[in-house]
Amino acid sequence: MTDKLTELRMEIDQIDQSIVELLKQRAEVALRVGEYKKERGMRLYVPEREKQVIKRLERLNRGQFPLPALKHIYNQIIATCLNLEKALQIAYLGPEATFTHSAALNRFGRTAEFVSHETVDEVFEAVERREVDFGVVPIENSQEGAVRHTLDRFLESDLVISSESYLEVELCLLGKMPRLEDIEVLCSHRQAFSQAKKWIEKNLPGVSTRETNSTAAAASRAAEQPAIAAVASPVAAEIYGLEILAHQIEDRIDNFTRFLVIGRDLPEPTGDDKTSIAFSLKDRAGALYKTLQPFGEMNINMTKIESRPAQSRTWDYIFFVDFIGHQQEEKVRDLLEKLKTTSAFFQILGSYPREEPFNE
Numbered sequence: 001m002t003d004k005l006t007e008l009r010m011e012i013d014q015i016d017q018s019i020v021e022l023l024k025q026r027a028e029v030a031l032r033v034g035e036y037k038k039e040r041g042m043r044l045y046v047p048e049r050e051k052q053v054i055k056r057l058e059r060l061n062r063g064q065f066p067l068p069a070l071k072h073i074y075n076q077i078i079a080t081c082l083n084l085e086k087a088l089q090i091a092y093l094g095p096e097a098t099f100t101h102s103a104a105l106n107r108f109g110r111t112a113e114f115v116s117h118e119t120v121d122e123v124f125e126a127v128e129r130r131e132v133d134f135g136v137v138p139i140e141n142s143q144e145g146a147v148r149h150t151l152d153r154f155l156e157s158d159l160v161i162s163s164e165s166y167l168e169v170e171l172c173l174l175g176k177m178p179r180l181e182d183i184e185v186l187c188s189h190r191q192a193f194s195q196a197k198k199w200i201e202k203n204l205p206g207v208s209t210r211e212t213n214s215t216a217a218a219a220s221r222a223a224e225q226p227a228i229a230a231v232a233s234p235v236a237a238e239i240y241g242l243e244i245l246a247h248q249i250e251d252r253i254d255n256f257t258r259f260l261v262i263g264r265d266l267p268e269p270t271g272d273d274k275t276s277i278a279f280s281l282k283d284r285a286g287a288l289y290k291t292l293q294p295f296g297e298m299n300i301n302m303t304k305i306e307s308r309p310a311q312s313r314t315w316d317y318i319f320f321v322d323f324i325g326h327q328q329e330e331k332v333r334d335l336l337e338k339l340k341t342t343s344a345f346f347q348i349l350g351s352y353p354r355e356e357p358f359n360e
Contacts, residue, residue, distance in 0.1 A: 023077070027084055034085025044086050045134065045263070047163035048270045050078055051353040055272075072106075079109025088112045091126040091135040093119070097216040097236035103167045103259040104136040105235070120149050124157050127262055134162060135262045141169070142256045142357075144191060146306050150260070151320050154278065154349050161276055161350030162263035166357035169255040171196050171215075173246040174237045175222050175229035180245065183207055187218035188231035196231050199249040256357040267352050269326040274303070274354040276322050277336070279343035280310055288319075291342045294335055300325055318345070326351040 037044055054071060061070055082088065092104040094116030104114055115132055117123045123135040140146045171192055177183055180203060187210045193200070200209075212218040216239075218230035223240040230236070237244050267273075281287040295302045301324040310316035325332040327348060340346045 026077070027081055030081035030084050037085065043265050045082060045088065045162065046267070047261070047353050048267045050075075050163075051270045051272065053078060075106060076109055079107065080111055083109055083111040088134065089115060089132040091115045091117055091123045091132040093117060093123055093137055095214055095216045097219060097233060097239045098214050099167055099169060099233055099257055100136055100138055100259060101216075102233055102235045103138075103165055103257070106167065107136065107163070107165050107259075107261060108134075120147075120153050124153050124159060124262065127159055127264070128157060133263070135159075136259055137262060138257055139164075139260045140258045140304075141191075142254065143195065143252065146320075148308060151278075151306065151308055151318075152311075155318065155347065157262075159262045159264060160266055160348075161260050161352050162265065162267060163261040163352050164274070164355050165259050165261070166256045166355060167259060168357065169195070169250060169257055170234060170248055171231050171250040172234055172237065172244045173229055173249055174219055174232050174240075174242040175245050176226040176242060177229065178243065178245070180204060182227070183229045184227040185210055185225075186229050186231065187212050187221050189213070189215050189218065192218075192231045195251060195255060196249045198251045199246075200231075203246070203249075258357075266327075266350065269328050269351070270353050272354050273324070273326040273351055274322055275325055275327050275332060275351040276320070276349040277339065278318055278320050278345075278347045278349060279339060280316060280318050280345040282342065282344045287342070291319075291339060294338045295323065298331055298335055300331065300335055320349075324354065 034044065036042075054074060057070060057074055058067060061067055088108055090104050090108050090112050092114060093100040095101075096116055101114065101116070115126065117126060120137050123137050126132045127135040137150050138147045139150050175183060183204060185208050186200065186204060190211050192215050193209060193211070212221065215230065215232035216236055219232040219236035219240045219242060222228045222230040222242055229245065230242070231249065234244060236242070279291065281291060292302070302321060303324060304320075304322040306320040307317045308320065310318050327333065327336060328351070336348065
């Protein structure tokens, strides 16, 4: 080992020591923030503040450290400090090691208490009954489209969207057999098979496939039987003690799922927000055009529109719309008032800090 390498490693050790000390100081301040909030009955989870912190770090980051990695690290630092203020209880669409579980871990850190539920209904109910602080549910995938049951469930609830997050869907081949030729059965969820179809056909021709209720269930089977492999997430490998035999086997690497954090409190505006609404149309000619016309007139960017059959009447539809802005902004308030007058049914699902998908 050269003297120069030893010197550089010592310099890294000193930097690491400083980082640990600064993290300790940050945690101590976070505890004081938590006490201040508790004394005044303030919200503990403040996604708009998190947005401000990340934006500030983006401006400060002028060195060699990649921005996506910096965001990921600070998401975990912020989440850990938040749970020092209060150990949050988070419901999520399970089971453990699904992509929704991964999204919940990314948002709230590993020190929160996570409660798995089998259905989206159960996640909503856990938050509504105040059994947990927040819930995490999937809302749409860049390839598969909207998670329609999540959309429908909002119509029955007074919960609001507290924040959103994107998770890049990385599918891996997991197992205990190091050689692909020793794999006899491949298990996974139907969607995972669909998203990794080309890789499977090329690398595992002739291997029998079995569908499971989730990618996590597939990983569980692979952990029990060495001849079985699974298509699942990296988190599933960690939880079920499996080897990652191949990374990123999905056919498209730009595959993201959007998740929503549902809660009871409306976040404050950050200047970069998104609002979600639901409405149905009055029975008249040109109803959809007249309802959406104010978006163009007021120069408000609509980022998503989705329709679902209404449960009340046959051939009636509920429209779900996302657009840029916060309901407390004057222009958005005016828009919402116009939409109410042209809609047979109208509901605001939430205004929350806008996030963008990014590659790790």
